Amino acid sequence: MFEQTAGVQTSAGAQSPARADLVALGWDDTFAAEAARWRDPTLVAARVLRADRGVCTVLAATGTVRASLAGAVLAATGDPVNLPCAGDWVLVRRWPDERSTVEVVLPRRTAIVRRTADKDSSGQVLAANCDTAAVIEPMHPAPDVARIERLLALAWESGARPLVVLTKCDLAPDPAAVVAQLAEVAPGVEVLPVSAQRGDGLAALRPRVGPGRTLALLGPSGAGKSTLVNALAGATVMATQQIRRVDGKGRHTTTYRALVPIPGGGAVLDTPGVRAVGLLDAAAGLDRAFAEVTALVRRCRFADCGHAAEPGCAVRAALEDGTLAPRRWESWQRLQREVAVETGRRDARLASVDRRHLARRSRANRR
Ligand SMILES: Nc1nc2c(ncn2[C@@H]2O[C@H](COP(=O)(O)OP(=O)(O)OP(=O)(O)O)[C@@H](O)[C@H]2O)c(=O)[nH]1
Ligand SMILES: [Mg+2]
Ligand SMILES: [Zn+2]
Numbered sequence: 001m002f003e004q005t006a007g008v009q010t011s012a013g014a015q016s017p018a019r020a021d022l023v024a025l026g027w028d029d030t031f032a033a034e035a036a037r038w039r040d041p042t043l044v045a046a047r048v049l050r051a052d053r054g055v056c057t058v059l060a061a062t063g064t065v066r067a068s069l070a071g072a073v074l075a076a077t078g079d080p081v082n083l084p085c086a087g088d089w090v091l092v093r094r095w096p097d098e099r100s101t102v103e104v105v106l107p108r109r110t111a112i113v114r115r116t117a118d119k120d121s122s123g124q125v126l127a128a129n130c131d132t133a134a135v136i137e138p139m140h141p142a143p144d145v146a147r148i149e150r151l152l153a154l155a156w157e158s159g160a161r162p163l164v165v166l167t168k169c170d171l172a173p174d175p176a177a178v179v180a181q182l183a184e185v186a187p188g189v190e191v192l193p194v195s196a197q198r199g200d201g202l203a204a205l206r207p208r209v210g211p212g213r214t215l216a217l218l219g220p221s222g223a224g225k226s227t228l229v230n231a232l233a234g235a236t237v238m239a240t241q242q243i244r245r246v247d248g249k250g251r252h253t254t255t256y257r258a259l260v261p262i263p264g265g266g267a268v269l270d271t272p273g274v275r276a277v278g279l280l281d282a283a284a285g286l287d288r289a290f291a292e293v294t295a296l297v298r299r300c301r302f303a304d305c306g307h308a309a310e311p312g313c314a315v316r317a318a319l320e321d322g323t324l325a326p327r328r329w330e331s332w333q334r335l336q337r338e339v340a341v342e343t344g345r346r347d348a349r350l351a352s353v354d355r356r357h358l359a360r361r362s363r364a365n366r367r
Contacts, residue, residue, distance in 0.1 A: 020261065022045060022059075022060075023212060024211045024212060024264075024266070025047055025212070025214075025261055025266075026089075026129060026212050026213065026267065027047070027089065030109075031045070031106055032045075034106045035089075035104075038091060038104060040091075042093065043103055043104065044060050044061070044062075044094065045060065045061075045089065045090075046058035046059055046060035046065065046089075046090055047059050047088070047089055047259065048084050048086055048087060048089075048090055048259065049064070049086065049259045049260075049261075050256060050257065050258050050259070051085050051086055051088075051257070055068050056069070056090070058090060058100075058102070060092060067102045068100075068101055069084070069101065070093070070102055070103045072103060073102055073103065079123075080116075080122060080123070081122070081123045081124070081125055083125075085126075085128050086127060086128065086258055086259045087214060087259050088105050088106070088108065088129065089105075089106040089129060090102045090106065091103050091104035108125075108128045108129055110128070110129060110130055110131070110133075110160040111127070111128050111129075112126040112127045112155065112158040112218065113154075113157070113158070114126055114154060114274070114278055115278030115279060115280045115342060117278075123280050126216070126218065126271055126274075127158075127269045130158070130160045130214045130215065130269055131215070132161050132163050132208045132214070133155035133160040133161070133162050133163070133216050133218065134155075134162075134163040134164070134165045134208070134215055134216060134217050134218065135148055135151040135152055135155055135163070135164050135165070136167060136217050136219030136223045136224065136225050136228070137164065137165070137166055137167070137220070137223060138167050138168045138222070138224060139167060139168050139171065139172040139175060139193060140168045140172045142178075143178065143182065144220070145185050147220065148164060148182065148186065149185055149331050150277060150279065150335065151218055151274075152164070152285075153279055153282050153285040153288075153335060154218070154277055154282060155218070156282075156284070156286075157281075157284060158285070162289075163189060163192065163208065164182060164186050164189055164190070164191040165205065165217075165219075165228070166178060166179065166182070166191065166192065166193045167194055167224035168195060168197075169195045169200055169201065170197050170200070172193075179191050184325070185328065186289075187289075187290075187291045188288070188291060192204055192205060194228065196224055196230075197227075202231055202232065205228075205232065208266075209232055209262050209265075209268055211265025211266055212266065213265075213267075214259070214267045215268050215269070216268075216269040216271070217268065217269065218271055218277075219274070220273045220275055222253075224240075226238035226239065226253060228268075229270045234263065237260050238254060238258065238260065254270055254272045255272055257270070258270050278338070279335060279339050279342065280342050281342065282335075282339055283343070286339055292324070293315075293332045296318050296324060297314070298314075300315060301313070
């Protein structure tokens, strides 16, 4: 067994926080087995609460520690996706001079990855090792259906269990109607109305943050993500937008991703608002987010059906008899195109890496 606390003195300083129960935070035999492979009992297991450039705030059994990234970790991050992020389990070394370094990022069980703004289709991890990926959308003003669909594809792709949380249900005249309407765009996903203000729906959400479980919150600025974190934590842990603007759209109040341990076990991962996220290689996630469309496409007579004029097209039949909403079909097509473009870009990038590698090798051979 990997020793969680071997070789560590209790962290110094009067403000040093209480010992953390890593099991309550999600540490389990699988992570312990991964850690044991490093065969270094002086390394300490910890979970990343917050990652800034080159420095992480991590929670170890002894409490919170600031740790910089070790050379080995930096060297492995040719792809920024490999950088430690909030929610990651890491192995930390405490040096005799009280400095700490993150030496190892343990393999992620789940990861919510979005496309970064740059053109070469690289990814950025929004949240690691979350059990539930909750898409947070305000019920008032009306929820943005296209954004929910897009975020659900991302959530499915992450490997975590997706969930839709509709916030501010205290402001909606008929919350049940909105929930019913959204069930159509979230097949197989629970849609939960909540009000952090009145406390509605919090009891239904709590099991997702039970001991060992992590709930990630994804959604636009002003949706009430941090308000929800505070309601679940029973304390003001995250700053929230003070004045509600008339248009209901907030400026970004939260500016960093943060894992917030919840008293009694579990954690919530709060993220800065995302207006829209770019999908990367989310083909599988898209198939699950649009399960009913995927099933129709599979029923078309021809495997390469263009769903235009081909005979035996199940999609067109469903559009004609009203079982498939045109809006849903358009969303699927749009997101499919996006993922295809991203996959093409990624393949091109990999091919150019291959070509460079081959060119180097043949130059070396000639020499
Ligand atoms: N009426 C009502 N207002 C809420 C509720 N939850 C949050 N709000 C308000 O919505 C505003 C935005 O809340 P935040 O929690 O800061 O939103 P956020 O999603 O964290 O926003 P960013 O950090 O910018 O991404 C605040 O003024 C909250 O008071 C709710 O259940 N009911
Ligand atoms: Mg916030
Ligand atoms: Zn077809």
